Amino acid sequence: MIMKDKKILVLAPHADDGEFGCGGSISRFIESGAVVYYAAFSLAEESVPDGFPKDVLSEELLNATKELGINSDNLLIYRYPVRKLSYHRQEILEDLVQINKTIQPDIVFTPSKHDVHQDHSTVTLEALRAFKFTSILGYELPWNNYFFDSTCFIHLEDRHVIAKLNSLKCYRSQIGRKYSNEEYIKGLALTRGIQVGGKYAESFNLLRWIIS
Numbered sequence: 001m002i003m004k005d006k007k008i009l010v011l012a013p014h015a016d017d018g019e020f021g022c023g024g025s026i027s028r029f030i031e032s033g034a035v036v037y038y039a040a041f042s043l044a045e046e047s048v049p050d051g052f053p054k055d056v057l058s059e060e061l062l063n064a065t066k067e068l069g070i071n072s073d074n075l076l077i078y079r080y081p082v083r084k085l086s087y088h089r090q091e092i093l094e095d096l097v098q099i100n101k102t103i104q105p106d107i108v109f110t111p112s113k114h115d116v117h118q119d120h121s122t123v124t125l126e127a128l129r130a131f132k133f134t135s136i137l138g139y140e141l142p143w144n145n146y147f148f149d150s151t152c153f154i155h156l157e158d159r160h161v162i163a164k165l166n167s168l169k170c171y172r173s174q175i176g177r178k179y180s181n182e183e184y185i186k187g188l189a190l191t192r193g194i195q196v197g198g199k200y201a202e203s204f205n206l207l208r209w210i211i212s
């Protein structure tokens with residue numbers, strides 16, 4: 001697939017979802033000349049651990065996306081309250097419609113349709129409304145998925161997985177979570193890679209694929 005000058009939009013309900021779900025692919029796309037935009041809908045100020053400033057995720061997000069090669073001008077931050085994105089469904093839809101008008105992405109990445117986190121499913125449902133005419137891939141966050149149909153894979157090299165791990169390390173306030181474990185992240189990439197005859201990969205749900 002020729003990615004040069006393609007516009008990729010990553011939708012992250014919370015800062016860090018995009019890095020977990022498709023950090024390796026982002027790194028690969030940027031290396032191939034694509035322009036990646038990253039929209040985060042919540043900085044989860046309400047659930048930042050004690051000892052960290054409430055807006056710590058804003059700086060961590062900036063560093064993490066920079067680690068993947070995303071230009072800070074392409075980082076869009078919205079400050080909806082964590083776990084309450086569904087209360088703001090219409091505003092989020094309007095944000096997405098606006099993003100679509102200004103960026104006109106070629107591919108949109110959003111959490112899987114099977115993701116049960118209330119904020120993740122809100123963003124994905126609104127994305128399906130806002131990006132009807134765009135290819136959409138649902139990324140994998142296994143701790144939120146009751147099941148996952150791997151209908152699309154993106155091969156990754158060691159350097160892409162390393163970039164993903166380095167970007168996730170920027171989230172120092174979130175380090176205690178079990179799924180932040182490097183072995184786990186690498187193991188999942190290895191599992192997906194072996195499924196498609198490579199070394200590493202990330203896996204996605206094909207939500208919409210348009211060939212023009």
Ligand SMILES: [Zn+2]
Pocket residue numbers: 013014017117119120
């Ligand atoms: Zn999340």
